[in-house]
Amino acid sequence: MPLYEFECQDCKENFDKLVRLVGAQDVVCPKCGSAKTEKKLSVFATLAKGARSVSESLGSNCAPGGT
Ligand SMILES: [Zn+2]
Numbered sequence: 001m002p003l004y005e006f007e008c009q010d011c012k013e014n015f016d017k018l019v020r021l022v023g024a025q026d027v028v029c030p031k032c033g034s035a036k037t038e039k040k041l042s043v044f045a046t047l048a049k050g051a052r053s054v055s056e057s058l059g060s061n062c063a064p065g066g067t
Contacts, residue, residue, distance in 0.1 A: 009036040 005016045008029035015030055027037045 005040040006037045007040055008032065008034055009038055010034040014040075 003016055003018050005014065006027055006029075007014050008031065011029065011032045011034070013029055013031040017027055019027065026035070027039075028035050029037055
C-alpha cells in the first residue's frame with residue numbers, strides 16, 4: 001500500500017497518509033480539517049523499493065540474452 005505525502009493548502013500542514021487509489025482525493029487535513037490537500041511525491045515506500053529493485057536487477061541480470 002503506497003504512502004503519500006500531502007500538504008494542506010489552507011494551513012500548510014504536511015502529513016502523510018496511506019491511500020489505496022491514486023487519484024482518490026478525499027484526504028482531509030488532520031490539523032484543520034480542510035479538504036484542500038495536495039498530494040506530493042510518494043515517499044520512502046516507493047523510493048526504497050525502487051532503489052532496491054534497480055540494484056537487484058542490475059546485479060542478477062548481467063547477461064540479458066547472450067545466447
Ligand atoms: Zn490544514
